[in-house]
Amino acid sequence: MKFTLDNIDGHLVGIAELEGRLDASNSKPLQKIMPEWLEKTPFLVFDCSRLDFIDSSGLGAIVGCLRKAIDNKGDLRLSELNGKVAMVFELTKATRLFSIFTNRGEAVASFAAGADPGSAK
Amino acid sequence: MKTILALREAECAWVRDAFPCVHPLLLPICNKPFIEFLIDFAILVGSPAVRILGDGELDAVERYCENGSRWGIDISYANMQTGDSVETMLGKNRRFCDKERVMMVSGFSFVRYDKRRDYKSLAGSMPEGEWVAGPGGSITLFGAPEKPEAQAADAPLSLMALDGMASYYRASMEALETGADRYVLPGYGGEPGCAIGRNVVMSKSVEIRKPVSIGNNVQLLGDAIIGPSAIIGSNVIIDRESTVESSIVFDNTYIGEQLEVIGRIASGNRLSDPVSGVAVTMEDPHLLSGIRKSEALGALPRKIVHALGALILIVLLAVPFLVVSTLLRLGGGWRSATGDYLSGKSGETISLGKVEPDAANALDTIASTLSLDRYPWLFRVLTAELALIGSTPLPAETQHPNAPANALAYRPGVFSYAEAEQWPATGGDAAIVERYHLVHSGPISDIGLVVKAFVNRPHEKTTP
Amino acid sequence: MIITETSANGIVIVALEGRLDALSAPKLRGSPPVADPKTAVVLDLEKVDFMDSSGLGAIVGAAREKGDPACGIVLSCMNNKVRRTFETTNAQRLFHIFDDTSAAVDFAATRQIART
Known part of the structure; x- marks a missing residue:
């Protein structure tokens, strides 16, 4: 999981790239590393362009991350869900919990002061 | 007039990939296998005998349709080679045709017709040759018209090629929406737009929004919302608080709790988007899974x-x-x-x-x-x-x-x-x-x- | 099993009657028009009331030895039982199958003319 920081309009936004599969066997590392990221910034973007598969425990882990981000007065936004991953999000109604963007740039920009997070697609 | 239904494996190869558990000719459209729509049409045209001609195995089809006595007609089966011309196909069935007029429906296409119209007189008065044709198939008449002078009222007839998930989804939804008015659909239809099969157990809090079609042995648990435009096969369980809308749920599928299936095709543990063609195989049995008989590993x-x-x-x-x-x-x-x-x-x-x-x-x-x-x-x-x-x-x-x-x-x-x-x-x-x-x-x-x-x-x- | 050979339109028709099994299969393979790789044969199966895997093997094997496997042996008048035996092994894909012997003869004759 690659993690980079980006500065947008005074906000520090953390971008994590999720890769491969996120399921019961490999969602632990994400939960473990989340507090480290939150120490840097509570404004996070998960770039899912290289995430191929997610199951319900993977989904649970991401929802857990969202909760922690909100607890830290931040937010977790998602970008570039591929067809399969998007379908699982829609099936489980997780799309309603997240702001989801079609590309990483938009997701990061949405944290800019004054940007309306509701404009998510 | 006799009918030959000619279908080639190559035309329906996509069904084998997308829904490996069903024979392409038995692919359910609304709540009835594809082949049955063709048989219904043959009956509407007045055929006492139907021959199903394929270049692959027809075993499953034969087991389903048997000899046709269920429809009061005679159904037989024959093989052809993939490259056979129309003449060869007719030659291979010469005894069946028996110098009578023959209607040949070929291609994996959904035939749009209207059961209230008189196709028998129409087909009897039509000249020899192609009746309708579409990108994925055609209906052709061979032999002289039985009543060439008769004036028959025109009736709607068109073909819709079933060439993939998207067209299959469209055809199913169309059959559901036009419903029992135009096609012969099974199930208890107390009111239009709502066909429900045998032994359907529904909790009181289930909400049904027409049009829907529900097969046999289906369980709908509390607060499930079914429809509008839901086609649910047989042996299906929709668990609590789930929504199934504008979707097709195949036989033997379990849909877990609190899910939203909108504009999808679910078959076993596979969920597909008919528009984009994307399919996910679910690994969580509590989300989506196939239902097998209880003699399982457990x-x-x-x-x-x-x-x-x-x-x-x-x-x-x-x-x-x-x-x-x-x-x-x-x-x-x-x-x-x-x-x-x-x-x-x-x-x-x-x-x-x-x-x-x-x-x-x-x-x-x-x-x-x-x-x-x-x-x-x-x-x-x-x-x-x-x-x-x-x-x-x-x-x-x-x-x-x-x-x-x-x-x-x-x-x-x-x-x-x-x-x-x-x-x-x-x-x-x-x-x-x-x-x-x-x-x-x-x-x-x-x-x-x-x-x-x-x-x-x-x-x-x-x-x- | 009774094997009757007739000919029509220059094509040999081999009509089988009875059981086509391990006992009678060699008899079919040994029949001269079936064994000759150059003769196109119409195999009339109407009166075959039983066929097992060795019977099927004999027909498939004989077809393989023909110059043109698909047209060397053309099958006609399969009853449901025989058709199902073919389908269980997908052997029907190898043959041109007619429901009428005269149509099979016409087909075989046209093929022969086209080839010469």
Whole structure:
């Protein structure tokens, strides 16, 4: 999981790239590393362009991350869900919990002061 | 006029990939296999005989359609080679054609027609040659018109090629929406736009939004929202608080709790988006899974757990049973009636003695508190004839709606899940509870439910 | 099994009657028009009331030895039982199958003319 920081309009936004599969066997590392990221910034973007598969425990882990981000007065936004991953999000109604963007740039920009997070697609 | 239905494997190869469990010709459109729409059309045109011609295996189709007596026509099957010309195809069926007029429907296309119109006169007066053609097939007439001079009213007829998931989805939705007006669709249609099959168990809180089509042996659990535009096959369970809208759910599919299936095709554990063609195979059985008959892998651990549980109960209750039943028998209060009950294996029965402890006295109270009336049944668990907990055994003689022949799951048990949940042990609601647990519970939760049933049963008796 | 050979339109028709099994299969393979790789044969199966895997093997094997496997042996008048035996092994894909012997003869004759 690659993690980079980006500065947008005074906000520090953390971008994590999720890769491969996120399921019961490999969602632990994400939960473990989340507090480290939150120490840097509570404004996070998960770039899912290289995430191929997610199951319900993977989904649970991401929802857990969202909760922690909100607890830290931040937010977790998602970008570039591929067809399969998007379908699982829609099936489980997780799309309603997240702001989801079609590309990483938009997701990061949405944290800019004054940007309306509701404009998510 | 006779009809030849000619279908080539290559035209429907995508079905084999997308829905490996169904033969392409049996692909359900709305709630009926594709081939049946073609057969209906052949009947509408007045064909007494239909020949199904394929270049692959037709075994499954033959098993489904048999000889056509169900439709009052004669159905036969023949093989062709992939590259055969129309002349060769007719030649290969020369005896069938028998110098009569022949209609050849070829291609994997959905035929749009209107059953209220008179296609028989129309086809009889049409000149020889192509009747309609589309990108994926055609309907052609061979031989001289039977009544060339007759003036027949024109009737709508067009073809829609089924060349992939998207067109299949469109055809299904179209068949559902135009529904029983234009096509012959099975199911009890009390009102237009709502066809429901046999043995559908629906919780009271389920919401149905027309148009919908629901197959046989379907369970819709609490607060599920079905429709608009939902096509649900047979042997399907839609779990609590889930929504199925503008979607097709194939036979033998379980849709988990609190899910939203909108604009999708679900078959077993596979969820597809008909527009983009993307398909996900779910690995979480609680989201989406295929339903198999109960003879699954989990059967062995369950049998062991049940046998152990039964053994424990046999040991614990041995002394009370011997004492109480002997005393009751002496007083004439222990009457047992032997009857045949349906076994878990279809077609077989088991005979069980059903004991009704009589008058209310102290001994009877003990007997019913300890479920001693069921004691003899416990030995049947050891011989694997009964489960320790499962469905209420159903009498064999009656045509019960929950009979295993048409039920999703039936596993007769000493105790029933309905008893565990304090539901009245008969009727539709109990059936929901029983089937829910038959699908959901594992060996361990079974033990808990047995304890619950054991504790709850006396209550049920005191509140008639 | 009874094997009757007739000919029509220059094509040999081999009509089989009875059981086509391990016992009778060699007899079919040994029949001269079937064994000759150059002769196109129409195999009339109408009166075959039983066929097992060795019978099927004999027909498939004989077809393989023909110059043109698909047209060397053309099958006609399969009853349902025989057709199902073919379908269980997918052998029907190897043959041109007609429901009428005269149509099979016409087909075989046209093929022969086209080839010469």
